[in-house]
Amino acid sequence: MLNTSIHVKSVTIPNRVVLQPMEGCDCNTDGSLSPLTEAKYIRAAKSGAGLIWFEACAVCPEGRTNPRQMMLSRDNLPVFRDFLAVMRRISKTIFGFNPILILQLTHSGRQSITPMIAYRHPLYEERRPVTDENIVTDEYLDTLPALYAESAKLAVEAGFDGVDVKSCHGYLFQELLSAFHRPGRYGGSFENRSRLYMDCLAAVKAAVPERCLLTTRLSVSDMVPKPYGFGTTEENELDFTEPDLLISHMVEMGLDILNVTVGNPYYNPHVNRPYRKGGYNPPETPDVGLARFETIEKHIKDRFSTLAVVGSGLSYYRDDLMKQAERLLTEGICDLVGFGRTWLAYPDFYRDYRAGVFYPKMTCLACSKCTELMRAGKVSGCAVYNSYYRRLYKEIKK
Numbered sequence: 001m002l003n004t005s006i007h008v009k010s011v012t013i014p015n016r017v018v019l020q021p022m023e024g025c026d027c028n029t030d031g032s033l034s035p036l037t038e039a040k041y042i043r044a045a046k047s048g049a050g051l052i053w054f055e056a057c058a059v060c061p062e063g064r065t066n067p068r069q070m071m072l073s074r075d076n077l078p079v080f081r082d083f084l085a086v087m088r089r090i091s092k093t094i095f096g097f098n099p100i101l102i103l104q105l106t107h108s109g110r111q112s113i114t115p116m117i118a119y120r121h122p123l124y125e126e127r128r129p130v131t132d133e134n135i136v137t138d139e140y141l142d143t144l145p146a147l148y149a150e151s152a153k154l155a156v157e158a159g160f161d162g163v164d165v166k167s168c169h170g171y172l173f174q175e176l177l178s179a180f181h182r183p184g185r186y187g188g189s190f191e192n193r194s195r196l197y198m199d200c201l202a203a204v205k206a207a208v209p210e211r212c213l214l215t216t217r218l219s220v221s222d223m224v225p226k227p228y229g230f231g232t233t234e235e236n237e238l239d240f241t242e243p244d245l246l247i248s249h250m251v252e253m254g255l256d257i258l259n260v261t262v263g264n265p266y267y268n269p270h271v272n273r274p275y276r277k278g279g280y281n282p283p284e285t286p287d288v289g290l291a292r293f294e295t296i297e298k299h300i301k302d303r304f305s306t307l308a309v310v311g312s313g314l315s316y317y318r319d320d321l322m323k324q325a326e327r328l329l330t331e332g333i334c335d336l337v338g339f340g341r342t343w344l345a346y347p348d349f350y351r352d353y354r355a356g357v358f359y360p361k362m363t364c365l366a367c368s369k370c371t372e373l374m375r376a377g378k379v380s381g382c383a384v385y386n387s388y389y390r391r392l393y394k395e396i397k398k
């Protein structure tokens with residue numbers, strides 16, 4: 001089933017393989033693509049994936065996680081436009097189709113270079129201390145829908161087929177969803193906590209042509225106990241009440257694709273990307289995390305039949321990767337299968353699979369070295385199979 005196309009609105013996605021957004025922290029300081037960024041996306045174009053979901057792209061300089069985060073502006077738009085044309089040409093030549101290209105728009109909130117937080121969070125602040133001065137004002141938040149709309153317009157001009165209004169992994173919109181104790185228009189009630197996210201989606205929708213895919217990557221649950229997490233109970237159990245409400249509003253607004261994710265990699269990384277080796281001993285085994293993904297994806301797919309659902313978190317499977325991806329599709333758990341760390345480790349995994357020469361030994365080891373590079377302030381990539389990143393990784397370990 002992986003090789004079958006799927007129609008979303010007027011768009012045909014040539015197969016069910018999604019290359020998930022994987023930030024490289026390697027753009028030029030104006031946010032445009034550096035040779036390293038381009039090399040990564042050329043590998044993506046050669047992979048045969050039907051949908052390439054570009055990494056986090058900040059809507060404003062103060063919303064960047066690092067000075068080399070992607071950012072699209074009127075000035076650097078020609079770089080993106082020319083490069084997307086190159087990617088399409090490559091894919092057309094090798095596979096005979098254009099991949100669908102989506103840009104992820106983001107504001108990094110608490111993880112910005114200077115933290116911009118929704119509210120004081122006792123659990124997250126154990127790791128990165130902040131003060132009340134880091135709390136963003138309502139007046140600042142009011143300015144963001146216009147910035148999202150402008151970035152979305154630029155994305156369409158650059159040639160992207162869709163935009164993602166990102167709300168996941170503890171970044172600004174995701175944190176607002178659990179701002180139960182924030183006063184004012186953006187805190188307290190569900191309507192207030194989801195206001196900015198919905199306003200930005202509406203602003204983006206109004207700014208782009210009908211053919212543009214409206215998408216979001218949502219941490220359906222933070223897996224952080226209420227009142228410090230979204231989509232959970234006080235006992236930190238999954239609670240779909242508010243996620244269901246939120247998604248139903250987004251579907252009414254015309255959301256086309258929901259890329260499901262879960263957790264906050266700065267706080268509970270095992271939830272977001274089940275791994276074999278990482279910075280700490282997770283309180284659950286990877287199969288618990290993998291089952292959680294499936295429960296969430298199936299729940300959403302069953303309730304929102306008009307939505308195309310992208311599944312996440314599969315790279316842990318290694319040898320079993322493609323079999324599991326096929327299973328998720330045939331069992332109706334999701335409509336498209338997302339591969340994150342996999343495509344950094346083994347960019348040709350799908351091309352090889354199509355050709356019947358998939359090589360399991362090249363798949364991601366789920367060792368977290370790509371994240372370690374990022375957290376060390378370096379550019380990020382696979383430090384196991386790619387010699388450039390391997391060398392960098394050795395340097396940070398010295």
Ligand SMILES: Cc1cc2nc3c(=O)[nH]c(=O)nc-3n(C[C@H](O)[C@H](O)[C@H](O)COP(=O)(O)O)c2cc1C
Pocket residue numbers: 020021022023024055056104168217261272273274312313314315316338339340341342370371374380381
């Ligand atoms: C180095 C690195 C960079 C990432 N960058 C992004 C990003 O820009 N946007 C995003 O939504 N998720 C990002 N993620 C999360 C992945 O897209 C994906 O959800 C996660 O790795 C789990 O999927 P996997 O098991 O296939 O790797 C990143 C993860 C890693 C390890």
